Amino acid sequence: MKAQPRYMQIINYYMGIIDAGKLREGDQMPTEEEIGELFKVSRITVRQALDGLCKRGYIFKLQGKGSFVSRKKTDMQLNHLIGFSEEMRNQGLEPSTRLIELEIITPSETVAEALGIDTSQKVYYIVRLRCADEIPMAVERVHLPFYRFAGIENLDLTKSLYELLRDHYGCESSRATQKIQAGYASAKDTKLLEMKPGTPVLLFSRTTYEPDGKPFEYVESVYRGDKYVFNVTLKK
Numbered sequence: 001m002k003a004q005p006r007y008m009q010i011i012n013y014y015m016g017i018i019d020a021g022k023l024r025e026g027d028q029m030p031t032e033e034e035i036g037e038l039f040k041v042s043r044i045t046v047r048q049a050l051d052g053l054c055k056r057g058y059i060f061k062l063q064g065k066g067s068f069v070s071r072k073k074t075d076m077q078l079n080h081l082i083g084f085s086e087e088m089r090n091q092g093l094e095p096s097t098r099l100i101e102l103e104i105i106t107p108s109e110t111v112a113e114a115l116g117i118d119t120s121q122k123v124y125y126i127v128r129l130r131c132a133d134e135i136p137m138a139v140e141r142v143h144l145p146f147y148r149f150a151g152i153e154n155l156d157l158t159k160s161l162y163e164l165l166r167d168h169y170g171c172e173s174s175r176a177t178q179k180i181q182a183g184y185a186s187a188k189d190t191k192l193l194e195m196k197p198g199t200p201v202l203l204f205s206r207t208t209y210e211p212d213g214k215p216f217e218y219v220e221s222v223y224r225g226d227k228y229v230f231n232v233t234l235k236k
Contacts, residue, residue, distance in 0.1 A: 006041050010049035011056070018058050018069055026133070029059055029067040054196070060135075062194050094133050097158040100192070101127035104146060104153075111143045114207045114218035122146040126157060129192050136193045136224070139185075143218040165216070174211040180204055182225070189222045200225040 017023050030038070032046045050067055053059045059067045103125045112119045126142040142161065144152065148169065155164050165171040183203040190197050204221040
């Protein structure tokens with residue numbers, strides 16, 4: 001019987017330790033040097049093993065910080081309209097947000113059509129990095145009609161956007177249409193999400209409506225494919 005390659009021996013070793021709970025979610029993995037010394041293998045073999053653990057969802061890498069044991073994938077429901085912050089809290093995770101960009105721009109035809117406005121009208125363009133327990137999970141690019149939410153730049157946009165819109169503008173979300181597809185993150189988003197280049201992501205586009213049927217939000221999001229399981233309840 002042919003012996004397992006050394007990198008597979010390392011993969012199986014750490015999968016066993018993680019499955020047994022000896023290394024838990026969020027724990028830092030040993031360094032490449034430490035693993036190399038333990039198994040008497042080269043740095044190349046260690047990196048091959050760590051890449052294998054990443055692909056299997058057992059660990060994730062943070063640039064400049066090392067490798068960490070992955071938490072279980074976040075179980076996100078697609079048949080309920082709730083915001084990221086509430087979704088993360090429902091999973092027992094602490095949400096946080098970094099404001100990356102805020103501009104007032106002229107919308108593209110796609111954005112204008114989604115919001116039911118003319119391309120000559122202005123919109124707020126808000127880019128935010130959404131995190132759970134300080135781990136980057138998604139990049140959101142939100143478009144809001146200027147006429148409906150004038151002055152929003154004076155609010156704390158690191159908080160739940162839906163809560164801000166409700167409390168300051170009386171805007172309640174009623175329903176949304178959403179499209180999801182697989183893809184790859186841009187170089188900028190890859191850096192924000194602290195992912196390895198070429199890592200698959202989930203691309204979302206969503207239009208959200210008030211109870212009177214008027215659209216108030218168009219958002220394009222990039223979600224880490226290694227951090228989510230999406231569930232939908234289907235009824236006949």
